[in-house]
Amino acid sequence: MPLPFLTADRTFDANADDVALPFDDHDLWRRPYRPGPWRVGTAAVLLLLASFVLIAGMITAFAGELGGAAVCMALGLTVIAAALRLLRMGVWVSRHGLRRVALLITTTVAWDQIAEVRTAQQPVRWLGLPRTVQGQALLLVRKGSSEPLLLLTDHNADFLSRVEAFDRAADTVEAWGSEYQKA
Structure with a gap:
């Protein structure tokens, strides 16, 4: 059974002309990066635990x-x-806007409500735990609001020890933003 939310639609090609928006149908919600090994591993352990609980039942x-x-x-x-929702967590983009999927809450912001999407150097949480470390974060600033919304960090479950993947994902989301904020 194919699980389309586990993979990006196309691998990153630095020489392609359409690197920023590599998808054919921009109306579909897409995650412009692959889930990281920490996220997939945690989901696998949760599914293993669920199998034991179901057998006990x-x-x-x-x-x-x-x-x-x-x-x-x-x-x-x-x-x-919970394991399936954990796999869906992340940032999703489409022509309609940007969607941040958390474990319990999904936030969707239309492109015309976004002032900017930018990368900043700041203290970030390590794997979502209370411990903070210095790292990079992809922030969304809404029009009329000074408080940025944290989208991605280089120390979350998708990008821990994968700095190049974070840079590529942040650049892709910023490119989607620059393309559709103009429209």
């Missing part, structure tokens, strides 16, 4: 405890949903 059901089996099944399905 099945064993509990065969033992005759339907209430306990229902709780195990609900917990297993919740863990599966």
Whole structure:
């Protein structure tokens, strides 16, 4: 079963003329980068945990405890949903705007509401934990707001130890912004 949210549509080609917007259909929401190994590994561990919980639910059901089996099944399905949502997290772009998908919240901002998308050097969270380190962040500044929205960092689950991938993703998102903020 193909999972289109796990891969970018096309590999990065530095010599191509259409590097910034390499997709044929700009109306579809696309993540302009691949999910990182930390994100995929965490999702895999969650899916492994879910399989154990579902097996425990099945064993509990065969033992005759339907209430306990229902709780195990609900917990297993919740863990599966969390793992799939974890894989969808990130920044998505289309002709309509920019979408930031977090674990529980999705924020969509139209291109005409965006003042700028820029990269800044600042303290960032390491893998989303409270510990901060000095790094780069891709920020979105809305029109009429001075508070920037943090989109990506070079120390999140997609780009930890992959500085080139962060630079490429930030450049791509900035290119989408410059293309559609003009329109």
